[in-house]
Amino acid sequence: MKLSGSKGVFLWGVTGFCVLMLSLPTVIVVGASFTSGDIIAFPPQGFSLRWYSELWQLASFKAAFWRSLYVSLICTVIAIPVGTLAAIALSRYRLRARTALQVILLLPFTIPLVVSGLSMMMMFGEVRILGQLWPVGLALCVINLPFMIWSVAASVNAMDPELENAAASCGAPPVQAFFTVTLPAVTPGVITGALLMFILAFNEFLVSLFLTDSRTVTLPVEIYNSIRSVITPDLAAVSVVYIVIALVAVALLDWLVGLDIFLKSK
Numbered sequence: 001m002k003l004s005g006s007k008g009v010f011l012w013g014v015t016g017f018c019v020l021m022l023s024l025p026t027v028i029v030v031g032a033s034f035t036s037g038d039i040i041a042f043p044p045q046g047f048s049l050r051w052y053s054e055l056w057q058l059a060s061f062k063a064a065f066w067r068s069l070y071v072s073l074i075c076t077v078i079a080i081p082v083g084t085l086a087a088i089a090l091s092r093y094r095l096r097a098r099t100a101l102q103v104i105l106l107l108p109f110t111i112p113l114v115v116s117g118l119s120m121m122m123m124f125g126e127v128r129i130l131g132q133l134w135p136v137g138l139a140l141c142v143i144n145l146p147f148m149i150w151s152v153a154a155s156v157n158a159m160d161p162e163l164e165n166a167a168a169s170c171g172a173p174p175v176q177a178f179f180t181v182t183l184p185a186v187t188p189g190v191i192t193g194a195l196l197m198f199i200l201a202f203n204e205f206l207v208s209l210f211l212t213d214s215r216t217v218t219l220p221v222e223i224y225n226s227i228r229s230v231i232t233p234d235l236a237a238v239s240v241v242y243i244v245i246a247l248v249a250v251a252l253l254d255w256l257v258g259l260d261i262f263l264k265s266k
Contacts, residue, residue: 191253
C-alpha cells in the first residue's frame with residue numbers, strides 16, 4: 001500500500017523520530033568511548049583508543065567478561081534441549097495438563113526479577129551451591145526460558161504436520177522421525193532462541209547481582225560496582241563491547257537463519 005500526501009509525511013516523520021531516539025544513546029556512548037579526556041563527554045575531547053587499551057589491561061574486567069561468557073554458554077546449552085522439547089510438546093501434543101505446564105514454563109517471565117533473584121539465592125544457599133558460577137547460568141536459563149520456547153514454538157507452528165505423518169508412514173520410528181524431520185524443520189527457531197538466550201544471559205544484571213560474589217562477579221555486576229565509585233570512559237568502552245556482541249549475534253542470525261525468516265516468524 002502506497003502512502004501519499006500529509007499522511008505519508010507524518011508516518012515517515014514518526015518513524016524517523018523513533019529511529020533517532022533509539023539510535024541516539026548508542027551513538028553518544030560510542031562517541032564517548034573514543035575520547036582522549038579523563039571524563040565521559042560528548043562530543044568527545046579528541047579521538048583516542050586509550051580507554052580500550054586501558055580496559056583490556058584491567059584484569060577485573062577481563063575476568064568478569066570471561067565469567068559472563070561462561071555463564072551465557074551454560075545458559076544456552078541448557079536452554080536448547082529443554083526449550084526445544086518443551087515447545088514441541090506443548091505445540092504438537094494434547095497433554096492432559098497442557099495449560100498447567102504452559103503456565104509453569106512461562107511463569108518466570110511474569111515474576112519480577114528481584115523476586116526470582118532473591119528466591120534463587122535462598123534456594124542455592126540451602127543446597128550449598130551459592131557462590132559457584134554454573135548455577136548462575138542455570139538461573140538465567142530458567143528466567144529466560146520463555147523466549148526459547150516462543151522462538152521454537154513459532155517454527156513448530158509453521159511446520160507442516162503431514163511431514164511427521166509421512167515419516168511414520170515410511171516406517172520411521174518416533175526418535176528417527178524427530179531427528180530427521182522435526183528437528184531440521186524447527187532448526188531456525190532453535191538457532192534464534194539460542195542466540196536470544198545467549199544475549200539475554202550475557203546482559204542480565206539483577207539476578208546475577210544476587211547470585212555472585214567478589215570471586216564470581218559477572219561483567220554487568222562489575223560495571224555496576226565501578227559506577228558506584230567513579231564513572232570513567234572505560235565504562236563507555238565496555239558498552240561498545242556489548243554493542244559489538246549484539247551486532248555479531250544479529251549477523252549470525254542473518255547468516256544462519258535469515259532476518260526475513262526471523263521477522264516473519266514473529
